Amino acid sequence: xxxxxxxxxxIKKARAVYxxxxxxxxxxxxxxxxxxxxxxxAGLTPKRLMSKPTTMNQALxxxxxNLCPYVLNSLEVALQGEDPIDGIxxxxxxxxxRRLYDVWRYYVKTDFVHLLDLPxxxxxxxxxxxVLQVRNLISALxxxxxxxxxxxxxxxxxxxxxxxxNLLKALYGFRQGDDGYFSxxxxxxxxxxxxxxxxxxxxxxxxxxxxxIRNKSVGRKPESIPKKPRIFVIGSFFDxxxxxxxxxxxxxxxxxxxxIGMSSLDVKIPADTSDPIRALAEGYLSKIPCSRMINPxxxxxxxxxxxxxxxxxxxxxxxxxxxxxxxxxFPLLKKELYNRDISVILIESDGTSxxxxxxxxxxxxxLGVL
Amino acid sequence: xEGLQIGSGExxxxxxxxxxxxxxxEKKSKKSPFYTFEATxxxxxxxxxxxxxxxxxxAVICWHSAIAPTEIFYALxxxxxxxxxxxxxxxxxxxxxxxxxxxxxxxxxxDICSFLRFGMGATAANIFPEPDFFLCSSYHCxxxxxxxxxxxxxxxxxxxxxxxxxxxxxxxxxxxxxxQLEKIMFSIAKLLNRHVDMxxxxxxxxxxxxxxxxxxxxxILRRAVPSPISGGEAIDYSAMLTNTWGNKEIVDVYRTLRxxxxxxxxxxxxxVPGERFRILWRHLRPYHSDNILTYVEQNxxxxxxFEEINYIxxxxxxxxxxxxxxxxxxxxxxxxxxxxHWINAVLEIVNDYKIEGIVSFFHWGCRHLSSVxxxxxxxxxxxxxxxxxxxxxxxxxxxxxxxxxxxxxxxFMELLETKYKKQEEAAKQ
Numbered sequence: 001x002x003x004x005x006x007x008x009x010x011i012k013k014a015r016a017v018y019x020x021x022x023x024x025x026x027x028x029x030x031x032x033x034x035x036x037x038x039x040x041x042a043g044l045t046p047k048r049l050m051s052k053p054t055t056m057n058q059a060l061x062x063x064x065x066n067l068c069p070y071v072l073n074s075l076e077v078a079l080q081g082e083d084p085i086d087g088i089x090x091x092x093x094x095x096x097x098r099r100l101y102d103v104w105r106y107y108v109k110t111d112f113v114h115l116l117d118l119p120x121x122x123x124x125x126x127x128x129x130x131v132l133q134v135r136n137l138i139s140a141l142x143x144x145x146x147x148x149x150x151x152x153x154x155x156x157x158x159x160x161x162x163x164x165x166n167l168l169k170a171l172y173g174f175r176q177g178d179d180g181y182f183s184x185x186x187x188x189x190x191x192x193x194x195x196x197x198x199x200x201x202x203x204x205x206x207x208x209x210x211x212x213i214r215n216k217s218v219g220r221k222p223e224s225i226p227k228k229p230r231i232f233v234i235g236s237f238f239d240x241x242x243x244x245x246x247x248x249x250x251x252x253x254x255x256x257x258x259x260i261g262m263s264s265l266d267v268k269i270p271a272d273t274s275d276p277i278r279a280l281a282e283g284y285l286s287k288i289p290c291s292r293m294i295n296p297x298x299x300x301x302x303x304x305x306x307x308x309x310x311x312x313x314x315x316x317x318x319x320x321x322x323x324x325x326x327x328x329x330f331p332l333l334k335k336e337l338y339n340r341d342i343s344v345i346l347i348e349s350d351g352t353s354x355x356x357x358x359x360x361x362x363x364x365x366x367l368g369v370l
Numbered sequence: 371x372e373g374l375q376i377g378s379g380e381x382x383x384x385x386x387x388x389x390x391x392x393x394x395x396e397k398k399s400k401k402s403p404f405y406t407f408e409a410t411x412x413x414x415x416x417x418x419x420x421x422x423x424x425x426x427x428x429a430v431i432c433w434h435s436a437i438a439p440t441e442i443f444y445a446l447x448x449x450x451x452x453x454x455x456x457x458x459x460x461x462x463x464x465x466x467x468x469x470x471x472x473x474x475x476x477x478x479x480x481d482i483c484s485f486l487r488f489g490m491g492a493t494a495a496n497i498f499p500e501p502d503f504f505l506c507s508s509y510h511c512x513x514x515x516x517x518x519x520x521x522x523x524x525x526x527x528x529x530x531x532x533x534x535x536x537x538x539x540x541x542x543x544x545x546x547x548x549x550q551l552e553k554i555m556f557s558i559a560k561l562l563n564r565h566v567d568m569x570x571x572x573x574x575x576x577x578x579x580x581x582x583x584x585x586x587x588x589x590i591l592r593r594a595v596p597s598p599i600s601g602g603e604a605i606d607y608s609a610m611l612t613n614t615w616g617n618k619e620i621v622d623v624y625r626t627l628r629x630x631x632x633x634x635x636x637x638x639x640x641x642v643p644g645e646r647f648r649i650l651w652r653h654l655r656p657y658h659s660d661n662i663l664t665y666v667e668q669n670x671x672x673x674x675x676f677e678e679i680n681y682i683x684x685x686x687x688x689x690x691x692x693x694x695x696x697x698x699x700x701x702x703x704x705x706x707x708x709x710x711h712w713i714n715a716v717l718e719i720v721n722d723y724k725i726e727g728i729v730s731f732f733h734w735g736c737r738h739l740s741s742v743x744x745x746x747x748x749x750x751x752x753x754x755x756x757x758x759x760x761x762x763x764x765x766x767x768x769x770x771x772x773x774x775x776x777x778x779x780x781x782f783m784e785l786l787e788t789k790y791k792k793q794e795e796a797a798k799q
Contacts, residue, residue: 099737102709331520
């Protein structure tokens, strides 16, 4: 849609100007449990490392093939010297990421590589432990980049990132009624862009887009929209290609629990507290649980709640190959959804375009029986 | 059946019946070709007794992960049921296909570690004794946590989860872990309406220490050339993963093995006559078949002088500080933390056991241990130690190609032959 393309183009242009003027060190990150506010407070530019189409030449020489394709792809991109960064923070979110930290230090050799440990449950002790881990991350950044991360700068960064999350939630809001303005993949495009562009630039661009949407009543008129199955997508890290395929098959992707989507927005951090470090640690640890966290009941409840809230017709569970946390969660989720008469299908992908035909066939079949 | 069904009303007696029926149906239970020591027979009997006890009507059972402070269970009179170890044991009795088939039927992907798939499958097939609660730790892998998390949800029984901190030497890590262990022990006691008898706990920790010390002696005796015990026999002791730490009877098992080994070492009796090379076996072995290890030791005459899984990496438990000591024990596991922790352990073993070649058994489905093979390979190459990474599966024969494995082993042995022959010739000159 033109409006989205224009907005994305404007944000990218503004980013290029920003990069030329500010020349801030860029810090890479992977997992949405990363408190990126700290990077802003340190005067760094955070950038989420995304997978991109590339031929696997070097990564498979460093790690085995039966491993998370997102990790392998990101490693390949780094080994090829693309998407340069000045430092990287890897969260101990899963086996593949934990070992990526080792491999990154040995073979990519970025000067600053930090592993942020992350507990799997949200007890009081684990909150305290994660507060300590966040403090350690701050100390490591201060030492390496020779900066001072003040409490006031942290509070400012929290306000900035809260604004990003709220704006993106507002954008999602346009998707989740019956109006059917723009597509789900358009929204994911925006969320993804927001993870790679400095928040001050992104927020301005997004505010303008939201204003345009409201003022110009753009998009398809509600009465002209044929009724499409309302789909909820759950799963691992995915780019919007797979979402586009689902939409091309005739579905409306209304909501998601993806870490490049709504799961990244469900972080509630109070601004202007006297202890922003604790606020960050607790806020991130309490977000909608990723499938790596313990207590699947909590995740299942949140999924079923969303199914009801958004009047979902079917659930598509998209998982990357070898993502143990997700492939282990699926049978349990399927059982619970089956008991609630909710249709669900599992789609595995290695994240490349090679199996898009297969995905399309499975989605078409699924939509056909909904 | 749509999804795994749990709690169908059958309890342990029925589950034991199911298990026996299955064992009878398979009828292929075999004796290991490796077992030669009285200690090994004693150990097998003990493991069998613990396994059977778990089916007792009045027993309190905890299903737990391989990395667990089992001393807590013995102090509370809880029967430890280590799902991964039981899986390995049953694979040895040719019962793996049944559990794996049930896992397949219940949508557990073949990409998941087969030990854990077997756990889910055996549960679905209702051959495991119903647990009272679960305990698992964050190490070694994601899938372990997922399996126990799923099981606790399905059985609606408590899961005690131990979050082992990554930064094992960082300030606060020991306290974080020890406070979890203390809380868990008292929570279990409360759940069972029992009190924590600290005197009994200390006694159990003493057994754990005695067993550890005997095993340490065993490991020192194993440095002898020729090797007094075959790797095929020793690997099943799997000291790092066993659920017998804290058990009184295991002390006698290890003492017996120590004594038996001493006789062999004193008399220079070789476990593998004509020992050509000394191999370090990394990770586990295929439990569905003894053929690979037999081939290495009997055909290639390369003795597995040590197995990583038998490395005693922890200090004696300080009885006065039980939780801190148990925390230190868990944190000392070489697989915890950055890869250097592990590399150092491997290099120490290579040095202590005069290792001439390393075989890493790359278990399909294991991400955590296999992801850093390249780093380890590079480090070991720096030390001039040849290494062979073997693809396979400890439980699932469908992921194992025996012919290909033997071909690769042959090539590796030729490489060792050439390397050490050259060295011998150089030494003579």
